[in-house]
Amino acid sequence: MLTVNAYAAPNATAPLEPTTIVRRDVGPHDVLIDIAFAGICHSDIHTARGEWGPAKYPLVVGHEIAGVVAEVGSEVTKHRVGDRVGVGCMVNSCRECRYCLAGEEQFCVKGNIGTYGSKDVDGTITQGGYSTHVVVTEDFVVRIPDALELDVAAPLLCAGITTFSPLHHWNAGPGKKVAVVGLGGLGHMAVKIAHAMGAEVSVLSQSLKKQEDGLRLGADHYYATADDSTFEDLAGTFDLIINTVSAKIDVNAYLGLLAVGGAMVNVGAPPEALAVNAFALIGGRKSFAGSLIGGIRETQEMLDFCAEHGIGADVEVISVVQVNEAWERVLASDVRYRFVIDTATLG
Numbered sequence: 001m002l003t004v005n006a007y008a009a010p011n012a013t014a015p016l017e018p019t020t021i022v023r024r025d026v027g028p029h030d031v032l033i034d035i036a037f038a039g040i041c042h043s044d045i046h047t048a049r050g051e052w053g054p055a056k057y058p059l060v061v062g063h064e065i066a067g068v069v070a071e072v073g074s075e076v077t078k079h080r081v082g083d084r085v086g087v088g089c090m091v092n093s094c095r096e097c098r099y100c101l102a103g104e105e106q107f108c109v110k111g112n113i114g115t116y117g118s119k120d121v122d123g124t125i126t127q128g129g130y131s132t133h134v135v136v137t138e139d140f141v142v143r144i145p146d147a148l149e150l151d152v153a154a155p156l157l158c159a160g161i162t163t164f165s166p167l168h169h170w171n172a173g174p175g176k177k178v179a180v181v182g183l184g185g186l187g188h189m190a191v192k193i194a195h196a197m198g199a200e201v202s203v204l205s206q207s208l209k210k211q212e213d214g215l216r217l218g219a220d221h222y223y224a225t226a227d228d229s230t231f232e233d234l235a236g237t238f239d240l241i242i243n244t245v246s247a248k249i250d251v252n253a254y255l256g257l258l259a260v261g262g263a264m265v266n267v268g269a270p271p272e273a274l275a276v277n278a279f280a281l282i283g284g285r286k287s288f289a290g291s292l293i294g295g296i297r298e299t300q301e302m303l304d305f306c307a308e309h310g311i312g313a314d315v316e317v318i319s320v321v322q323v324n325e326a327w328e329r330v331l332a333s334d335v336r337y338r339f340v341i342d343t344a345t346l347g
């Protein structure tokens with residue numbers, strides 16, 4: 001077993017603090033990854049603060065992991081020492097249910113094993129990427145193409161796949177009007193990916209503060225949702241709305257922006273319920289849907305797509321001692337557009 005440095009939440013309210021955790025021995029099908037960068041996802045904060053339900057402490061979060069293979073088990077065939085690899089939100093699943101067999105492990109009927117805070121096959125609780133090393137079964141490790149630097153690739157492992165998957169599933173592409181609600185970590189990836197897919201992209205942000213950035217990232221239009229005229233002017237416009245907002249919003253107001261037959265897909269995961277009026281849907285045969293990360297195969301497809309289109313995240317690389325401050329900035333919507341921890345600073 002390997003004892004490694006990490007940063008952990010001691011409970012739901014205290015700041016994260018340095019600690020050590022134990023990684024299991026590298027089994028025949030395992031890969032030991034020397035983590036280079038770990039992205040900060042808003043889900044890390046929801047989870048550590050107990051907003052989605054009780055968590056097990058101390059908890060090391062982080063599910064946007066990019067690094068280099070340091071050791072492989074005797075039976076490993078997919079990865080070699082020195083390979084540049086990533087791990088996202090899952091580290092295992094049952095592998096035999098209909099969804100696992102279809103490559104949609106995120107919907108495993110037995111529940112996928114999350115990268116942190118989940119019960120692993122050996123009964124231990126998984127610990128995430130705010131650490132120097134991780135041991136993961138080879139099937140849940142993806143290849144990071146050479147065209148992507150590891151720091152800008154790390155956020156693709158959650159923010160990238162979580163937006164790529166619904167954009168792909170709901171056919172974002174030429175001739176489609178796509179709106180992205182919230183220009184944070186997920187939102188900025190949604191803009192880049194939807195633009196690369198050929199869609200006409202609009203950002204719906206709280207204010208116009210980040211307009212210049214939004215247009216640079218690939219948006220064709222940018223609107224402030226604090227301005228009520230936005231909801232009047234854009235009524236009936238979009239084929240697809242991707243909602244990335246981490247807080248409760250007035251879903252019915254946004255449903256009014258869909259064209260007939262359009263879909264609003266929620267990837268944002270606020271703890272509060274989102275109320276939907278039946279009339280907001282039936283009048284225009286509209287859908288209100290959700291989407292959860294993406295499968296392992298699709299995650300590899302997303303990484304290859306991003307490499308082909310020169311898409312990485314816009315990152316602010318930080319030292320691990322800046323993590324608590326970075327979390328506060330995420331909560332204040334003051335992130336441009338993903339914080340990434342340089343795990344070398346963990347010592």
Ligand code: NAP
Nearest residue numbers: 042043182183184185186205206245246247268269292293
């Ligand atoms: P983030 O970087 O904090 O971005 C969220 C954005 O939402 C903010 O930048 C802000 O954009 C907007 N926003 C925040 N508070 C708001 C409010 N009260 N009203 C309106 N808009 C507000 O977070 P993230 O990492 O992208 O994650 C976003 C959400 O997705 C989180 O709830 C996270 O847990 C969830 N998530 C879900 C999945 C999945 O599989 N479904 C995967 C990853 C994350 P503007 O400043 O532009 O308004």
Ligand code: ZN
Nearest residue numbers: 041043158159
């Ligand atoms: Zn995430």
Ligand code: ZN
Nearest residue numbers: 094097100108
């Ligand atoms: Zn399964």
